[in-house]
Amino acid sequence: MHHFSYVGNNLHCESVDLATVAQLYGTPTYVYSAATLADNYTRLAKGLSGIDLQICYAMKANSNLAILRHFANLGAAFDLVSGGEIRRVLAAGADVKRSVFAGVGKTEPEIKLALENEVFAFHVESEPELARINHVAGKLGVKAPIAIRINPDVDAHTHAKITTGKSDNKFGIPLKFAAAAYEAAAKFPNIAIKGVQMHIGSQLTDVNPFVEAVSKVAPFVAELKAKYGITYFSIGGGIGIVYKDALASGQQSWWDNQPADKRPLTPEVYGAALLPLLKPLGLKILLEPGRNLVGNAGVLLSRVEYLKRGNGRNFLIVDAAMNDLVRPAMYESYHEIVPLHRDTTRPALVADIVGPICESGDCFAKERQLQQVGEGEYIAFMSGGAYGYAMASRYNTRGTAAEVLVKGSTFELVNARESFETIIANEKIPAFLK
Numbered sequence: 001m002h003h004f005s006y007v008g009n010n011l012h013c014e015s016v017d018l019a020t021v022a023q024l025y026g027t028p029t030y031v032y033s034a035a036t037l038a039d040n041y042t043r044l045a046k047g048l049s050g051i052d053l054q055i056c057y058a059m060k061a062n063s064n065l066a067i068l069r070h071f072a073n074l075g076a077a078f079d080l081v082s083g084g085e086i087r088r089v090l091a092a093g094a095d096v097k098r099s100v101f102a103g104v105g106k107t108e109p110e111i112k113l114a115l116e117n118e119v120f121a122f123h124v125e126s127e128p129e130l131a132r133i134n135h136v137a138g139k140l141g142v143k144a145p146i147a148i149r150i151n152p153d154v155d156a157h158t159h160a161k162i163t164t165g166k167s168d169n170k171f172g173i174p175l176k177f178a179a180a181a182y183e184a185a186a187k188f189p190n191i192a193i194k195g196v197q198m199h200i201g202s203q204l205t206d207v208n209p210f211v212e213a214v215s216k217v218a219p220f221v222a223e224l225k226a227k228y229g230i231t232y233f234s235i236g237g238g239i240g241i242v243y244k245d246a247l248a249s250g251q252q253s254w255w256d257n258q259p260a261d262k263r264p265l266t267p268e269v270y271g272a273a274l275l276p277l278l279k280p281l282g283l284k285i286l287l288e289p290g291r292n293l294v295g296n297a298g299v300l301l302s303r304v305e306y307l308k309r310g311n312g313r314n315f316l317i318v319d320a321a322m323n324d325l326v327r328p329a330m331y332e333s334y335h336e337i338v339p340l341h342r343d344t345t346r347p348a349l350v351a352d353i354v355g356p357i358c359e360s361g362d363c364f365a366k367e368r369q370l371q372q373v374g375e376g377e378y379i380a381f382m383s384g385g386a387y388g389y390a391m392a393s394r395y396n397t398r399g400t401a402a403e404v405l406v407k408g409s410t411f412e413l414v415n416a417r418e419s420f421e422t423i424i425a426n427e428k429i430p431a432f433l434k
């Protein structure tokens with residue numbers, strides 16, 4: 001469910017006409033719905049009620065300060081993957097003390113920053129990392145709280161670039177070596193064993209891989225509790241969202257019309273399947289959802305620049321590009337594309353929807369059918385809230401897009417479009433070329 005729909009023939013986010021936003025702030029611009037963000041969070045929390053739950057929003061999906069503050073206000077902690085993300089949480093006025101620090105390549109300065117801010121735990125991915133955390137904690141005279149990431153060797157059946165729980169991925173420690181890793185951890189004087197972690201992949205639309213992974217790891221979790229008195233089990237993130245039919249999926253009627261076995265994964269189904277496996281462990285359960293909390297809560301607005309009629313192929317050239325939204329180029333992802341102004345009397349157009357960047361990969365959709373739209377009209381890329389702005393680059397000296405947050409009938413710019421001056425601010429011509 002989300003809060004994007006046509007009111008009359010104009011696409012709205014909550015009660016705001018998106019064309020108004022596009023005209024005011026220009027394009028490309030990301031627009032997020034505060035109501036959708038809140039709904040996604042509360043639904044997930046409710047889906048797993050009855051256990052001691054700590055939701056750590058995986059902020060790499062979308063780390064805008066306004067979104068961080070919104071989730072913090074709702075009670076969320078964060079899943080952090082860099083020193084920059086730790087500093088973002090602080091800048092948002094939120095708490096690092098309930099947040100976890102993940103990632104395979106934590107540097108010494110990052111470990112120090114996390115310890116100074118009393119991070120809830122480090123999610124450790126290797127034995128050399130354990131040694132490094134122990135070393136930094138020793139220098140600070142503290143004990144570092146840790147959990148080891150287990151790789152359960154479960155196939156998440158998702159895109160190769162976002163599957164993480166197979167034995168050939170770089171992530172985690174295989175289950176059969178995990179007991180030895182904990183024994184090694186227990187010997188370090190400045191390490192405190194607190195929990196256990198796993199994360200099997202992203203954009204999962206079926207609950208079974210989650211069930212398989214939790215079932216596989218649960219006996220080991222119980223052992224760790226008995227042996228080291230661990231207090232929590234983090235089952236990671238990965239719950240998928242709807243990309244096809246994204247606009248329609250905002251309506252309850254759409255869900256009601258899907259056959260039960262074809263329905264995308266919901267927080268309710270996820271909770272119902274996992275609660276019976278998690279409850280008996282008697283531990284705090286951490287979730288690290290990223291995409292599921294923000295994905296359907298954002299759209300990318302773009303302006304049509306040209307309709308180029310080619311040899312048997314049409315190209316709709318828009319002002320958004322792969323530097324703004326890289327998912328189609330990087331993961332062959334599908335984003336639904338809709339006009340901001342709907343006109344059912346117009347003929348359909350079949351076109352490749354492309355950006356202006358000098359790469360054939362700068363293509364959002366091939367032979368996509370949509371209502372005919374012309375120069376100066378606006379379109380929206382649906383389901384752009386996760387891994388959209390967060391993965392933006394400045395390729396082709398294009399500044400990053402603006403970001404806007406909507407709440408009811410109000411909206412505010414929460415990130416200004418990047419100016420040319422900021423793009424080149426740190427560059428200089430060396431003296432020997434002058």
Ligand SMILES: *Cc1c(COP(=O)(O)O)cnc(C)c1O
Nearest residue numbers: 058199202237238288289290291
């Ligand atoms: C990326 C990541 C997440 C979030 O994944 P989503 O698919 O966006 O929910 C959670 N935990 C870890 C360790 C991650 O790397």
